[in-house]
Amino acid sequence: MTNFPATRGEGGKRMNTAAGEVGGRQAPGEWSAAESVVINRAVQNAPSVHNSRPWSLALRGRSAELRERPTLLVQHDPEGRDRRISCGAALANLVLAIRSLRWTAEVEFGSSSGLVTATVTATGRADPSEAERRRGAAVLDRWSCRRPFDGPGLPASTLDVLLEAIAAPGVTGRWVSGADEALGVARLLTYAGRVFRGNADYQRELSSWTTVTGDGLRREGLGERGLAAVGLTTGRTRLPDEHVLSARIQREAVLLVGSGADGPAEQIRVGSAVEQTWLEATARGLVVSVMTQPLHLAEVRSGLAAGLGFPGMPQVMMRFGRLAESVDER
Template sequence: MSGALPTELDQALNAATRAPSPHNTQPWSFGVDGDRVTLWLDRERVLTVADPEARQARLSCGAALFNLRLSLRSNGCEPAVRLVPDPARPDLLAEVHVEGQRRSTLDERKLAQSIFHRHTNRRPFLDRAVPPGVRSALNAAALGEGGRLEHLEPSGRYDAVAALARRAEFLQAGDDSFREESARWTGRPPGSVDGVPLTSAAPPAGQAGALPQRASHTNPALPPRSFEQQPLLVAVLSGGQGALADLHGGMVMQAVLLTATSLGLATSFLSQPFETPETRSAIEQLFRDAGQVHTLLRVGYGYPTPLTARRPVASASVGDS
């Protein structure tokens, strides 16, 4: 049975493109055929230096898929989602089609609204602890999507993760190809349809905290500010490895990010350790008893910052679905 009206699909595709992606590269494209949508990895938009195996890009596609599915559900459609492990077409990631109608829940509608408010906040967070009940809600969001969240300080991995992030930032500062790639995608004028605008950059840190500042996302022209000395860090984990696990990890990540947004939390990413070969293998080793570590998120309370723009859905469409 065909259920989706074009408006619901349009809304769902629009919601999908609100997913986060490294440097706002938006490494996805969509094929639409009636009420069937295919999700593809767009190789042209993968960061070849920072993300040579396209793992962060596939996480982003997983987040886009989560938004697409949530938007359809919240609009009363029943989507069937198939993650596609097809070695013959490795860039085809998922197929979604609308099987029928359903009644949306209040929670789904509330979470779906967060799609359009969630954003990366690189500014200092307030000196306000995240209460245990809120932390549990984030854990539940990850579990609900078949993944897991680890709050780093009780796990004892915090210092090691912070050291790897500092090491990676140091290696990246001395790597011309890394710096050139970052420079191509950051410092964009406001309203750019991809890349990170200067208005989303962080102010320089007044004094060094446990985590390094990402040079490519800092605006040295701003007055320095004090950041949290030891921000709350969570690791997004899931089972399995490979392309399918990356896509799934992205869905878990987005479930956590949207839940955080709906609970009034601000979030940002700590990805440097995943972006140099030395620190990437070290971080995987560090979490080997916990599962596949996909990403690290800084979580807290902050004042909202501007949203970044996206390419129009039409420019992320593929003809052949």
């Protein structure tokens, strides 16, 4: 299945995400207190750049309006791309929460002062599909696992399911496969790690978002080894040797996710697709982490696209695996 069925309505701004008939009118009544809790909790638990949750959510009648907030990460995300990808992930959770409550969910996009809004309206009753049920149930279990992963790679059937989950209009995924691709990717990621580790302004901003407890980017969750170390390089990261990293990439399932175009709408779609895939993996007992840090360097994005023959604009790299029982020191 795709994350959102085909766009409908004028100007390509409306999407129907529910199975069954929808009339385009809001169902009468308003969210109950219990429904509001489910919806708020799901959105709150969406992944976001530096855990910044760059959105606001307002519930009215039987609709929910998600608004991009102008949270500024001048060093990490000067163009707001990660902010909109985060909003897309929150939108996926919002839709899944409404579907899990057995309402249809019709999404309409807008923008105000250059910031994206997405209004999700319940227009009637409809049971969630199996995939919606499975993914919706995984929303509170999803987390960023930046530890090394265990064992042999994932079976081809699982890779196929995850690739299918990422597919959405304008969004593509591509597995990194084979020794040559792994080494090419490892070289680009270690290069990016060196650039970010040596950038004092960048590191100052990153550490201001890093907290021991509380709501920021949790320090103890940051990866110190392997791919995760080059996924969010801090001033203290020991960068892995590129051949060691390449071997690790071959043992993990690494997916490059990109979009055909690179506007706000595509970034929102990428975020929704990433979250749908993350939840699908979580429901299957896998662990995941994502990285955009290296992709903020134009030369890394173009190097990945050229090296992998990737047709779109690389936006996010995802890694999937099983949690290691014992931690490999490399």
